[in-house]
Amino acid sequence: MSFKFSVVIPTYNAESFIEEQLQAVWGGTLKPDQIIISNNGSTDNTCSVVQKLQLTIPVLEIVDSSAMQGVNYARNVGIIHARHEHVLICDADDIVASTWAQKMIASLSAYDLVGSGHQELVYSDKLSTYVQERVVIDQPKVFANQKYLLGGNLALRKTVFETLGGFDCSYRGGHDEVDFCLRASRLGYTQGWISEPLIQYRQRVSDKALFKQFYNYGRTWVQLALNFSPDFNEYIPSFKLMARKLAVTLREYLLSRDKSRARLQQLSWDLGRLYGVFVYRSLGQKPDRVLVDR
Template sequence: MNESVRPVSLVSVVMPARNAELTIATQLEALRRQTYPDLWELIVVENGSSDGTRALLRSWQQAMPQLRVVDAAEDCGVNVARNIGCRHAHGDVVLCCDADDMVAPGWMAGLVDVLRTSPAVGGSLERRLLNAQVALAARPPKEADALLDTFGFLPYPAGANCGFHKELWSHLGGFDESYRYGSDDVEFFWRAQLAGYRLAFSPHAVVHYRLRGETRAIARQLYRYGRSHPKLYRDFAGHGMPSSRPGDVARAWWRMLVHAPDLVGSADSRAAWTAQLALRVGRIVGSVRYRRCYL
């Protein structure tokens, strides 16, 4: 892709939504307050909600003319929803966000400014505003001054705060829909880099990121994340993704053993311990399922 300055005539924001009745209004209001001065559209992909999400979206369409709702109830999955949203997008560039977060006022402008000279971009995730201490103990805030780099291989933006030229999405054949929960964003942006596309970071594109608030929900999410990691390793080991190091794995399990008394401690310590256990158990299950050892 030519990385000279490219005009952007229309921005498409794609937001998957599933059972988001309690949070999506906050995100829609945040999108309505964007400082970006030019044309944009919002495509909410309704992904099989069983709560009042659909009715709420219908009411918002009256007040938000740039909002379109696309039905994707027959096949649930975040990458399924993203692909459907991208297929309905009319814009030169696509920005992705989630229905349970809150974009900062300069989010759209921050991503689009970088996309004028880069094929893909990620912004920063701010975790403190929307989350209680229990959630922050389980998933502590990280530095928000660069793309994520969890696996020691290639960086990547979170799917909750990213953007790309639609041309890139088309060239890659879209998001991999076999990644239904966990590593769905990692896979796409790794594949983009391996295809020769450059990723950039926008510090001005901030998303206030909402974590799961209860220990059981936190553990379920971390388990699913962990289960996806051996699949990543299966798909990218041949491109240089390193294996999990036995010493790191042993130290992680030893820390959990040493801190096992945290289970009868404070809610914060219980959530942090349970989250780590769920991640590691997920990796074991994923290693069996995908026949690749990544612990």
């Protein structure tokens, strides 16, 4: 059985990538009945690129999601504008496989939420382009083996989104999709997983961008645990223990000749967790939830 479905693409300053992604979505083995570009205040030529593509992709629409900065708000606005119960979400700078929509929609007939594996695209300075690297086919987990799906590669029923109040916009930089999936699971909604790389996922290019990304991951990891307190309290270290751990990580990074991206990720992750433990837990200043009004 086939369903009419919408594809939502949260977008911010993606003029360099959006055409490739849209051509991949529209050129797949199952064509969407609606494609929504949720424009989160782009200041480049993203909208101009999309408007030109509307001439050849008749189901392509642009909606304004600039009222609040952030991918979660852009997703929420896009899904609100979706005309169909079955919704797929992908990111503007990734590339979906030709069978992405077909396989995700087929799995959505049996589950409430569906995700899949991915292949990483890493920028090569030597080649001045992105190259294919690691393939990930295992479903990600957090804390006590809690399964979740990636927000940039997600199929869902719109009724699930409406029941949950959408993605929590208080998360800035990570763990928003984990929060969404945990809330869904607690209400009895089911997750499906396709163990195939149905999307190519572009990784951060610069060390600065990578550092910021994993710092945010560490900070929002603490936010996530506290939002589900007391269930995951045991995973949050004390400030004293986290400070000691960061000191060890920093010393190892500075003294080692190995300045790999993996070491940089660990350093920024620990720094973000230290911030989260101190501000969100010790000071009690965890951000309040920001959901869609129901």
